[in-house]
Amino acid sequence: MKIGELAARTGCQPVTIRYYEQAGLLPVPPRSEGNYRVYTRAHEERLLFIRNCRALDMSLEEIRQLLDYQDNPSGDCSEINALVEAHIEHVSSRIKVLQQLQDKLVALRQRCTGAEPSCSILQELTAGEPHVSQDSDSHVGHSH
Amino acid sequence: MKIGELAARTGCQPVTIRYYEQAGLLPVPPRSEGNYRVYTRAHEERLLFIRNCRALDMSLEEIRQLLDYQDNPSGDCSEINALVEAHIEHVSSRIKVLQQLQDKLVALRQRCTGAEPSCSILQELTAGEPHVSQDSDSHVGHSH
DNA sequence: TAAACACCCTATAGTGGCTATAGAGTCAAG
DNA sequence: CTTGACTCTATAGCCACTATAGGGTGTTTA
Ligand SMILES: [Zn+2]
Ligand SMILES: [Zn+2]
Ligand SMILES: [Zn+2]
Ligand SMILES: [Zn+2]
Numbered sequence: 001m002k003i004g005e006l007a008a009r010t011g012c013q014p015v016t017i018r019y020y021e022q023a024g025l026l027p028v029p030p031r032s033e034g035n036y037r038v039y040t041r042a043h044e045e046r047l048l049f050i051r052n053c054r055a056l057d058m059s060l061e062e063i064r065q066l067l068d069y070q071d072n073p074s075g076d077c078s079e080i081n082a083l084v085e086a087h088i089e090h091v092s093s094r095i096k097v098l099q100q101l102q103d104k105l106v107a108l109r110q111r112c113t114g115a116e117p118s119c120s121i122l123q124e125l126t127a128g129e130p131h132v133s134q135d136s137d138s139h140v141g142h143s144h
Numbered sequence: 145m146k147i148g149e150l151a152a153r154t155g156c157q158p159v160t161i162r163y164y165e166q167a168g169l170l171p172v173p174p175r176s177e178g179n180y181r182v183y184t185r186a187h188e189e190r191l192l193f194i195r196n197c198r199a200l201d202m203s204l205e206e207i208r209q210l211l212d213y214q215d216n217p218s219g220d221c222s223e224i225n226a227l228v229e230a231h232i233e234h235v236s237s238r239i240k241v242l243q244q245l246q247d248k249l250v251a252l253r254q255r256c257t258g259a260e261p262s263c264s265i266l267q268e269l270t271a272g273e274p275h276v277s278q279d280s281d282s283h284v285g286h287s288h
Numbered sequence: 289t290a291a292a293c294a295c296c297c298t299a300t301a302g303t304g305g306c307t308a309t310a311g312a313g314t315c316a317a318g
Numbered sequence: 319c320t321t322g323a324c325t326c327t328a329t330a331g332c333c334a335c336t337a338t339a340g341g342g343t344g345t346t347t348a
Contacts, residue, residue: 002324002325003324003325004323004324004325013306013307014324014325015306015307015308016305016306016307018326018327019305019306019307023305032314033314034313034314034315034325034326035313035314035325035326036314036315036324036325036326037325037326045270045272048270048271048272049266049269049270052269052270052271052272053269054305055245056245056248056249056252057242057245057286057287057288059288059304059305060304060305061304066266066269069263069266070266073262075261077256077258077260077263077265080256080263080265080266081253081256081265084249084252084253084265085253087249087287088246088249088250088253090287090288091242091245091246091249091287092246093287094242094286094287095239095242095243095246098201098235098238098239098242098284099239101200101201101235102232102235102236102239104200105200105228105231105232105235106232108200108228109225109228109229109232112221112224112225114221117219118217119213119221119224121221121224121225121228122193122210122213122214122224125193125196125197125210126189126192126193126196127196128189128192128196138287138288139286139287139288139304140242140285140286140287140288141284141285141286141287141288141304141305142201142238142283142284142285142286142333142334143201143231143234143235143237143238143282143283143284143285144201144203144234144282144283144284144285144333146295146296147295147296148294148295148296157335157336158295158296159335159336159337160334160335160336162297162298163334163335163336167334176343177343178296178297178342178343178344179296179297179342179343180295180296180297180343181296181297198334203333203334204333204334205333283333285333285334286304286305288304
């Protein structure tokens with residue numbers, strides 16, 4: 001299987017596959033005579049694993065850990081559980097922050113009556129309120 | 145006011161202030177004899193505006209737009225309202241995605257009984273389900 | 289006067305998870 | 319034998335910063 005077919009099978013672009021190889025998540029595949037990467041079902045499974053994890057917004061580092069547990073099974077689920085638990089916390093704490101932002105944004109939208117000399121939204125944003133910084137220990141990302 | 149004081153007043157690092165200048169969000173300030181940037185209250189207000197917007201997770205591009213409306217007031221709130229509305233949509237769509245991920249993650253955690261030969265969590269992640277890609281038109285970021 | 293120290297300057301590279309581009313090679317079909 | 323689809327490598331860009339190196343400035347203290 002060449003990279004294009006693997007990409008089509010996994011819903012993933014060839015460049016991304018090469019990137020995962022570079023990042024040490026996918027094992028380096030053998031090459032054909034013409035220097036093309038040649039993949040097997042094992043690669044496909046592993047890539048699907050990665051894509052499933054990415055679809056859950058795990059970081060590549062978290063995925064690296066899970067793959068490591070998979071490659072060196074210890075019969076102990078506790079580390080896997082801890083990782084999943086930690087990632088649930090990443091996601092849920094990000095949700096909380098975003099919900100607070102949403103509340104503030106809705107309140108901000110409310111401020112505009114359309115009848116002011118200068119829009120109240122801009123005035124509100126100019127006001128120097130105690131600004132709450134976003135927590136940076138969570139890795140679950142931004143809205144843009 | 146030198147950059148350190150401005151940074152302290154706005155809860156923002158000096159490097160970030162220079163970055164905003166470079167990015168065209170803060171006007172280039174005059175320099176002192178010793179080539180230090182010298183800021184005024186006007187700079188402080190503008191930087192507070194930017195930080196307030198960033199605290200709401202707006203992108204620098206969105207902030208650029210708002211600053212532009214502020215610098216060229218048209219008496220028309222509709223563009224400002226549209227921008228805020230669009231950003232609320234960025235945030236809320238990100239929240240929806242993350243809530244779905246959270247549900248899946250909780251279900252995933254549930255799978256581990258601690259009694260399997262190989263952890264069911266890894267098996268579930270290996271399974272090649274139809275993977276739902278995250279929408280990429282929203283700019284509100286990731287959990288990590 | 290000199291040394292220490294806090295602050296400031298520029299320039300460059302790194303972060304994460306890709307995407308985009310340039311320039312070249314491979315391979316099957318017409 | 320040329321076209322076209324695919325592949326290769328290497329490099330740069332995206333966002334909003336953060337980190338580092340290597341130097342200059344300015345005040346305080348020994
Ligand atoms: Zn995580
Ligand atoms: Zn208004
Ligand atoms: Zn937005
Ligand atoms: Zn288990």
